[in-house]
Amino acid sequence: MSDHYEENEGRLPGPESHPRGRGETAIIYPVLSRRARGLSLGINLFPDRKQCTYDCPYCEVRPFSAPGARMRPGMVEAGLRAFFAHEWRMYSEQFELRDISVSGNGEPTLSPFLEEALEAAHRVLQDLAGANPYFAGVPIVLITNSSGFLRPDICEMLERFSQRARLEVWAKLDGGSPAMHRILSGSEFAYGRIVDAIAGFAVRVPIKLQTMLCRDSRSGRILFDAEGYLATLQSLVQRKARIGAIQLYTVARPPAEPWIAGLDDAELLTIAGRVRAALPAGIGVECFGRTGHIE
Numbered sequence: 001m002s003d004h005y006e007e008n009e010g011r012l013p014g015p016e017s018h019p020r021g022r023g024e025t026a027i028i029y030p031v032l033s034r035r036a037r038g039l040s041l042g043i044n045l046f047p048d049r050k051q052c053t054y055d056c057p058y059c060e061v062r063p064f065s066a067p068g069a070r071m072r073p074g075m076v077e078a079g080l081r082a083f084f085a086h087e088w089r090m091y092s093e094q095f096e097l098r099d100i101s102v103s104g105n106g107e108p109t110l111s112p113f114l115e116e117a118l119e120a121a122h123r124v125l126q127d128l129a130g131a132n133p134y135f136a137g138v139p140i141v142l143i144t145n146s147s148g149f150l151r152p153d154i155c156e157m158l159e160r161f162s163q164r165a166r167l168e169v170w171a172k173l174d175g176g177s178p179a180m181h182r183i184l185s186g187s188e189f190a191y192g193r194i195v196d197a198i199a200g201f202a203v204r205v206p207i208k209l210q211t212m213l214c215r216d217s218r219s220g221r222i223l224f225d226a227e228g229y230l231a232t233l234q235s236l237v238q239r240k241a242r243i244g245a246i247q248l249y250t251v252a253r254p255p256a257e258p259w260i261a262g263l264d265d266a267e268l269l270t271i272a273g274r275v276r277a278a279l280p281a282g283i284g285v286e287c288f289g290r291t292g293h294i295e
């Protein structure tokens with residue numbers, strides 16, 4: 001999903017607005033991340049065109065096509081190794097690496113290269129940790145819109161991987177009701193099915209939930225059913241879903257649809273307060289406005 005790009009504060013090369021080259025280097029991109037709070041190294045599994053199960057009106061992946069940029073076996077590992085060999089020294093003077101993130105121009109669970117990418121990131125981090133133990137603690141983050149949890153093969157692969165690597169799964173949960181979810185996902189995936197799929201996965205592997213908060217500027221309506229959202233969270237908790245944190249965020253860059261507008265910090269903090277009050281103390285609620293973390 002595109003949310004990884006949405007975080008880019010514009011000071012580093014983004015994957016589509018600033019192509020980083022061809023071949024391996026086109027799929028590896030450093031991002032200053034609001035939510036990772038530092039440098040996140042992205043792996044874009046869709047360098048040729050956007051592929052997603054959703055069509056979110058707030059999506060920040062621009063329509064584009066680079067048919068020459070095809071994924072090939074071995075490409076992710078080659079790209080990561082090239083980055084650390086040739087570029088990392090420059091970045092490391094200013095930033096700590098907070099994570100390696102599998103995201104990019106679409107929904108990564110659609111890619112036949114997902115497992116290979118996770119394994120490549122794990123191998124590269126292990127090798128780097130031989131010289132610098134810091135890298136052993138760097139997580140590999142999968143940013144998903146949650147529709148992949150409907151696929152047992154994806155869930156099993158992620159569970160296996162999580163048992164031997166430092167995997168974090170950041171999963172989208174938008175809207176809080178079937179009607180709002182339909183608007184915000186631009187899809188016919190039933191809200192209840194997605195929630196059930198999140199619950200089924202999160203009892204096996206811990207997740208962070210990510211929720212977009214925005215408004216329809218034509219009506220002024222916030223596209224969020226707060227009551228429904230809180231009820232959904234409580235049902236996930238009752239079902240023993242392992243939710244480490246909830247990240248509430250708003251639009252930070254131009255969205256796909258011009259009628260989508262971001263919320264201001266005060267609106268976000270009001271919603272965050274309600275969410276926090278409805279949850280057990282162990283689940284953190286983080287809030288990200290247009291320019292970064294707010295509290």
Ligand code: SF4
Pocket residue numbers: 001002003052053054055056058059060061105106107145
């Ligand atoms: S999940 Fe939504 S925001 Fe993410 S890439 Fe797909 S359409 Fe865009």
